[in-house]
Every structure is written in C-alpha cells, then in structure tokens.
Amino acid sequence: MTGANGTALSATGLHTFYGKSHILHGVSLEVAAGRITTLLGRNGAGKTTTLRSLIGLTPAREGRITIFGQETTRWPSFRVAALGVGYVPEGRRIFPNLSVEENLKVPLERSGPWSIARIYDLFPRLHERRHNRGRQLSGGEQQMLAIARALLVNPRLLMLDEPSQGLAPLVVREMFRIVEQMRSEGISVLLVEQNARMSLAIADHAYVLDDGAIVYSGPAKALAADEERVQALAGAGAGEWQADDSPLNGLSERYRNA
Amino acid sequence: MSSLVILNVANGVVTGAFFVLMALGLSLILNLSGIINFAHGGFLALGGYIAFALSKYVGFLGALLLAPFLAAILGLAIEWTLIRRLYGRDPLYSLLLTFGLAFIFQDGTRYLWGAQGLPMAIPAFLAQPISDSLFFVTRYRLFNLAIVALIVALLFVLLRHTRFGIRIRAGTLDLETVAALGVNVRLLRSFNFGVGILLAGLGGVLAAGQFRLDPTMGDDYLMPSFIAIIVGGVGSLGGTVLGGLLIGIATGVTTVYLPSASEAVMYVMMAVVLLIRPRGLFGEEGMMS
Numbered sequence: 001m002t003g004a005n006g007t008a009l010s011a012t013g014l015h016t017f018y019g020k021s022h023i024l025h026g027v028s029l030e031v032a033a034g035r036i037t038t039l040l041g042r043n044g045a046g047k048t049t050t051l052r053s054l055i056g057l058t059p060a061r062e063g064r065i066t067i068f069g070q071e072t073t074r075w076p077s078f079r080v081a082a083l084g085v086g087y088v089p090e091g092r093r094i095f096p097n098l099s100v101e102e103n104l105k106v107p108l109e110r111s112g113p114w115s116i117a118r119i120y121d122l123f124p125r126l127h128e129r130r131h132n133r134g135r136q137l138s139g140g141e142q143q144m145l146a147i148a149r150a151l152l153v154n155p156r157l158l159m160l161d162e163p164s165q166g167l168a169p170l171v172v173r174e175m176f177r178i179v180e181q182m183r184s185e186g187i188s189v190l191l192v193e194q195n196a197r198m199s200l201a202i203a204d205h206a207y208v209l210d211d212g213a214i215v216y217s218g219p220a221k222a223l224a225a226d227e228e229r230v231q232a233l234a235g236a237g238a239g240e241w242q243a244d245d246s247p248l249n250g251l252s253e254r255y256r257n258a
Numbered sequence: 259m260s261s262l263v264i265l266n267v268a269n270g271v272v273t274g275a276f277f278v279l280m281a282l283g284l285s286l287i288l289n290l291s292g293i294i295n296f297a298h299g300g301f302l303a304l305g306g307y308i309a310f311a312l313s314k315y316v317g318f319l320g321a322l323l324l325a326p327f328l329a330a331i332l333g334l335a336i337e338w339t340l341i342r343r344l345y346g347r348d349p350l351y352s353l354l355l356t357f358g359l360a361f362i363f364q365d366g367t368r369y370l371w372g373a374q375g376l377p378m379a380i381p382a383f384l385a386q387p388i389s390d391s392l393f394f395v396t397r398y399r400l401f402n403l404a405i406v407a408l409i410v411a412l413l414f415v416l417l418r419h420t421r422f423g424i425r426i427r428a429g430t431l432d433l434e435t436v437a438a439l440g441v442n443v444r445l446l447r448s449f450n451f452g453v454g455i456l457l458a459g460l461g462g463v464l465a466a467g468q469f470r471l472d473p474t475m476g477d478d479y480l481m482p483s484f485i486a487i488i489v490g491g492v493g494s495l496g497g498t499v500l501g502g503l504l505i506g507i508a509t510g511v512t513t514v515y516l517p518s519a520s521e522a523v524m525y526v527m528m529a530v531v532l533l534i535r536p537r538g539l540f541g542e543e544g545m546m547s
Contacts, residue, residue, distance in 0.1 A: 057437075077434075089438065095435070098428055102428075106428045110440065
C-alpha cells in the first residue's frame with residue numbers, strides 16, 4: 001500500500017533541532033515508490049539529521065511526515081520501522097558484543113521475503129562469519145551486516161545513511177550494486193551519500209541539501225550531467241576513484257559474491 | 259577447624275547465591291535502562307512476604323512458584339506508572355525515586371505484617387540435614403543452591419538463545435538502533451525490569467525460608483549485590499555471578515577468623531579488584547557479551 005501518486009514517503013517543512021541549534025530549516029522531500037532517491041550534500045549539511053527525523057530518532061519540531069499513507073510525524077522510531085522502513089544508520093552501528101547471527105536476530109520479524117537464510121544467500125560472507133562478533137568484522141562486512149539487518153525488517157522503504165563511508169573502492173561498488181538490486185526487489189530507497197557520482201549513477205531522483213535546506217530537486221540524470229555542480233558536491237575527489245588503479249584490488253574477491 | 263571452614267564456605271556459597279539473584283536483577287535493569295534500583299531490596303522482602311501470605315493456602319513450594327511472579331507484576335506496574343518516566347534523564351531522579359520506593363516498601367510491609375521478624379515454614383523434608391557427617395548443612399541449603407543454579411542457567415539461555423534476550427543484550431549498548439530496527443523498546447525495558455524483579459522476589463522467598471521474614475531483610479543483600487556487580491565487572495552477567503559467590507564466600511570465611519571484619523571484607527575486595535582491574539573481573543566495553 002502506498003500513498004497518493006505512488007509515493008512511499010513524503011516530508012514537508014521539517015524543522016529539526018539538536019538542543020538549541022536549528023539544523024533543518026523546512027526540509028521537504030518525497031521518495032517515489034519503487035525508486036531510488038538520493039539525498040546529497042556536504043558534510044554537516046543536515047543529511048543524517050534528515051534521516052533521523054524521518055525514522056523518528058530525532059523528531060522534527062515542526063513539519064509533517066507521511067510514510068505509506070500514514071502520518072508518522074510524532075511516532076517513536078520502532079513504530080515507524082514496523083511500518084516497513086529499514087534503516088541503515090551512519091557508521092553502521094553494528095552491535096559489537098553480538099555475533100553476526102545474533103545481530104541478524106535483533107530486528108523485528110515482519111513477514112515478507114527476507115529471512116536469515118536468504119540473507120546468507122545474498123551475503124555468503126556473513127554466513128562464513130556468522131559466529132564472529134560484530135567488532136571482529138571488517139568495515140565492508142559491517143556495512144553488509146547493517147544492510148542485512150535492515151532487510152530483515154522486510155522493508156518497503158530502505159533508508160541508508162552513507163553506506164559507502166570508509167569502505168575500500170571495490171567494496172563501495174559492490175555496495176551500490178546491492179542498493180540497485182533492492183530497487184529491482186520493489187523496495188523504495190532513500191540513499192544519503194557523499195559519493196555523488198556513484199549515487200547519481202543509480203538514482204532516479206536527486207535532492208541536494210545545504211545548510212539544512214533543499215537547494216536542488218530534480219532527476220538524477222540531469223544533476224549528473226551538471227559537471228560543475230557534481231564537482232562541488234563531490235568535494236575533495238570523493239567518488240573520483242577508478243577500480244583499476246585501486247591498490248586494494250585484491251580485496252574485491254572477498255566481496256564479489258557478497 | 260577445617261570442618262568449621264567448610265561450614266563457613268558452604269554458608270558463604272549459599273549467602274552468595276542470594277547475592278547472585280539480587281545482583282543479576284540489579285544488573286539487568288542497570289544495563290538496559292540505566293536505573294540504579296535502590297528499591298530492589300524492597301522487592302526482595304516483598305517476594306518473601308507475598309510467599310508468607312500465600313503459603314497458608316498453597317504451601318511453601320506453591321508460594322515459591324507464585325510469589326516471584328506476583329512481585330514481578332507489582333514491579334511492572336511500578337515501572338509503567340513511575341520508573342519509565344525517568345528513562346534517559348539524569349540518574350539522580352531514578353535514585354531519588356527508587357530510594358523513596360524502598361522506604362515505602364519497608365513501611366508498607368511493617369504496616370501489614372508487623373515490625374518483628376516472622377518465621378517462614380519450609381517443608382519438613384527440606385529442614386533435615388544432608389547426612390549425619392554433614393549435620394550442619396540442611397537440605398534446604400542445597401535446595402537453595404539448586405534453584406539458584408537452575409534460574410541462572412535459564413537466564414543465560416534466555417539471553418543467549420531467544421530473540422528477546424538477544425535484543426536485551428543489543429540494547430545494553432545501543433538501544434536507539436534496536437528501536438530503529440522496529441523493536442518495541444518500551445516493552446523490552448518493561449519485560450527486562452519484570453525479569454529483574456522476578457529474580458529479587460525469588461531471592462526473597464528463598465531467604466525467608468533460610469532465615470526469617472523481616473521488613474528490612476532486603477537491606478542485607480542490597481549493598482553486597484552492588485559490590486558483586488562492581489567486582490564482577492559492570493555489564494558482565496557471568497562476572498556478576500562470580501562476584502556474588504566470591505563475596506558470599508569471603509564473608510563466610512572471614513566470619514571464622516576475624517568476625518568483626520566480616521562486613522568490611524567485601525569493601526576491601528572491591529578496592530583490591532578495582533586497583534588491579536578498574537573495570538572489574540570481567541568488565542569490558544562490550545557489555546553483556
């Protein structure tokens with residue numbers, strides 16, 4: 001069930017504060033059902049705060065959030081997630097004291113196609129490491145686990161907060177491939193990223209956030225064509241890597257099947 | 259001499275088992291909700307008194323089964339109405355609240371059942387000594403140990419092998435992420451609180467059979483249980499079990515050689531452990547691992 005016009009999520013006029021500091025100044029955005037929407041912006045633009053407001057971890061003081069036709073503005077995060085919203089937090093937030101398998105048993109069991117067995121099919125590496133503690137995993141493995149954990153909620157909407165952060169280039173490519181795959185599974189995706197080039201390559205729609213306000217909204221392709229703007233967003237060469245000159249090439253084998 | 263030591267080690271283990279029950283409940287509540295429950299001793303006494311009232315109708319064993327659950331239900335009611343309002347606030351608020359609750363429990367039991375101690379009848383077969391040579395150890399003490407061992411084992415199974423337990427362990431480190439994964443963390447905290455109180459209530463019934471009922475009986479266990487948690491390492495339930503037993507034994511043995519120091523010994527133990535391992539014996543950053 002989606003809202004009007006095939007909208008998975010719509011937010012209007014969000015104002016969010018941390019204590020007294022005013023972070024979001026009337027952010028409005030929409031995530032179309034079955035599409036990838038990317039939210040780009042510099043460090044500190046308010047991207048993470050936007051996601052935290054949407055999932056209910058840092059409730060917006062003003063504004064309105066509708067997810068799958070339900071107004072969720074004042075809901076606690078567990079109710080929002082239970083609607084079918086998977087959340088991959090910034091910095092992964094793996095439970096370091098739990099094994100991989102235990103990490104996968106934390107999410108609410110919503111009915112749907114995803115089970116731990118299917119997760120292990122998609123991420124064989126997690127199956128291999130299922131008895132290892134979260135803290136023993138590499139950054140790439142932790143990111144896979146964070147995505148796997150969110151998928152186990154059987155989400156209709158997946159929100160990812162900088163999933164490529166701190167990962168080796170080839171793992172980043174793998175990660176984006178998985179996000180693309182989620183769209184073909186029919187999951188609506190809201191992807192917050194610093195890696196503008198790669199996000200725009202897979203996204204349908206793009207927003208750019210600056211100083212807590214949306215400064216661009218349009219088709220991802222149109223933004224990708226605006227070289228100057230992408231350059232400015234990408235900052236100091238983020239997303240500028242090429243797989244072939246990566247010194248970490250050898251690592252890719254480990255993740256190819258992931 | 260040596261049989262006296264054995265007697266006191268045995269006594270210490272049994273006393274330590276009460277500390278273990280108390281400390282595990284305190285630890286669960288502290289780790290997940292950040293509440294230092296000063297009313298925990300009050301819940302222990304309440305478990306004992308509820309069992310006392312029930313035992314007229316259902317016998318000691320029936321009361322042993324029922325009373326901890328009734329204490330837990332009362333605990334849940336208090337968590338729902340009072341304690342949950344203080345989650346995430348300055349710990350001072352919950353300290354004040356639970357301190358106040360402890361006094362209310364104490365005076366409540368005094369009002370209902372009187373200030374003087376009451377004997378709790380235990381079944382005749384449990385009151386007998388284990389054997390002629392071990393005449394100083396009653397079967398009841400062994401029974402206590404067996405029950406505590408069983409409950410500790412069940413608790414560990416719960417925490418390791420059920421989703422509920424796994425979510426509690428995850429929540430001790432990062433409750434926010436547990437909530438963002440769709441888990442109703444309000445219920446999780448309530449049930450966790452209930453389990454903690456259940457353990458205290460059970461401790462109360464067992465202690466009432468061992469000693470007697472007294473409105474302040476919980477006070478004798480509260481401080482040693484806090485120390486058990488610190489010695490074992492905050493966040494480590496295995497450490498809490500070990501800490502409780504160690505303190506029980508240390509107190510028991512000191513009673514033989516230096517009776518006047520039998521209470522001080524646990525503070526000395528705590529100081530020594532903290533000097534050598536500031537996080538306690540099994541304390542580590544990954545709590546409840």
